[in-house]
Amino acid sequence: MDSLRHLISPDDLSTAETDGILDLADKIAAAPEDCAAVCAGLKIATLFYEPSTRTRLSFEAAMMELGGGVLGFSSADSSSAAKGETVADTIRTVQSFADIIAIRHPKEGAASVAASVASVPVINAGDGGHLHPTQTLTDLFTIRSLRKNHSLDGFTIGLCGDLMFGRTVHSLVRALTARQNVRFVLISPRELRLPAYLLDDLAAKRLPFEETEKLDAVMPRLDVLYMTRVQRERFFNEEDYVRLRDSYILDEKKMRLAAPDMMVLHPLPRVNEISAEVDKDPRAAYFKQVMYGKLVRKALIMALLHKGGAAL
Numbered sequence: 141m142d143s144l145r146h147l148i149s150p151d152d153l154s155t156a157e158t159d160g161i162l163d164l165a166d167k168i169a170a171a172p173e174d175c176a177a178v179c180a181g182l183k184i185a186t187l188f189y190e191p192s193t194r195t196r197l198s199f200e201a202a203m204m205e206l207g208g209g210v211l212g213f214s215s216a217d218s219s220s221a222a223k224g225e226t227v228a229d230t231i232r233t234v235q236s237f238a239d240i241i242a243i244r245h246p247k248e249g250a251a252s253v254a255a256s257v258a259s260v261p262v263i264n265a266g267d268g269g270h271l272h273p274t275q276t277l278t279d280l281f282t283i284r285s286l287r288k289n290h291s292l293d294g295f296t297i298g299l300c301g302d303l304m305f306g307r308t309v310h311s312l313v314r315a316l317t318a319r320q321n322v323r324f325v326l327i328s329p330r331e332l333r334l335p336a337y338l339l340d341d342l343a344a345k346r347l348p349f350e351e352t353e354k355l356d357a358v359m360p361r362l363d364v365l366y367m368t369r370v371q372r373e374r375f376f377n378e379e380d381y382v383r384l385r386d387s388y389i390l391d392e393k394k395m396r397l398a399a400p401d402m403m404v405l406h407p408l409p410r411v412n413e414i415s416a417e418v419d420k421d422p423r424a425a426y427f428k429q430v431m432y433g434k435l436v437r438k439a440l441i442m443a444l445l446h447k448g449g450a451a452l
């Protein structure tokens with residue numbers, strides 16, 4: 141019998157399994173027609189209790205391009221959560237209708253609860269300020285695709301903005317600690333530093349990292365700059381958000397400080413942190429990143445459903 145796997149944290153995949161999914165995404169990009177029907181007759185349920193554009197639509201587009209169908213909801217208000225149903229009961233229900241589930245929820249740990257009761261694969265599409273492993277696959281695939289040597293080892297990444305609440309940052313840091321010789325430059329206001337458990341993990345693994353509040357000073361040393369939005373919805377009060385939201389604004393002037401082959405990533409949506417004038421800079425990779433997100437989700441769905449020769 142095929143084993144049931146979930147993707148709740150990047151740690152659920154070994155480095156070899158992650159690379160296998162990225163390799164499959166490369167194959168899908170080269171010949172999408174080869175997998176156009178591998179999920180025929182199967183359905184994905186997207187259960188989104190929090191807003192989303194890219195993540196939900198890319199899961200749905202991915203499943204459609206694999207020949208499968210989609211169902212789900214895009215806000216808690218339109219589901220029985222509004223009547224007080226628990227995540228566990230919703231999963232027990234939805235698995236009668238769908239073969240794989242992607243869930244986004246404002247509470248840390250919700251996806252893990254979902255997986256604990258599920259008889260079909262569950263994918264964490266973001267749980268509160270905790271993790272977002274499919275964005276991480278997207279980020280890794282983008283870095284690997286755009287680096288000249290196509291390697292995920294041996295580079296310096298600057299993570300900038302809301303490192304405290306940004307789940308994409310937490311996920312990416314976790315995944316990159318499994319690689320060789322990655323150097324972390326953590327750029328944030330003091331109030332929005334990376335959580336202590338992740339800093340402790342970097343220190344325990346003796347990985348090179350530094351924390352700074354100054355983006356300009358570190359720009360020339362970065363191979364990848366990962367910009368993030370200040371996560372308004374996770375703040376306890378609006379005044380703090382307003383004070384911190386424009387801590388960093390990447391513009392043409394700052395881009396002049398960067399290496400000619402530095403890449404700028406952002407999980408999107410952006411608010412103010414990357415000025416629109418940067419979009420035309422060839423180093424701006426955030427819209428390519430969106431397109432890569434669909435490819436890795438196709439690969440992940442195939443792997444979790446053991447389709448088209450893929451397996452986990």
Ligand code: NCD
Binds near residue numbers: 194195307308408409
């Ligand atoms: C991110 C998220 O939801 O965590 N968006 C995404 O999925 N691409 C980032 C964000 O909302 O800031």
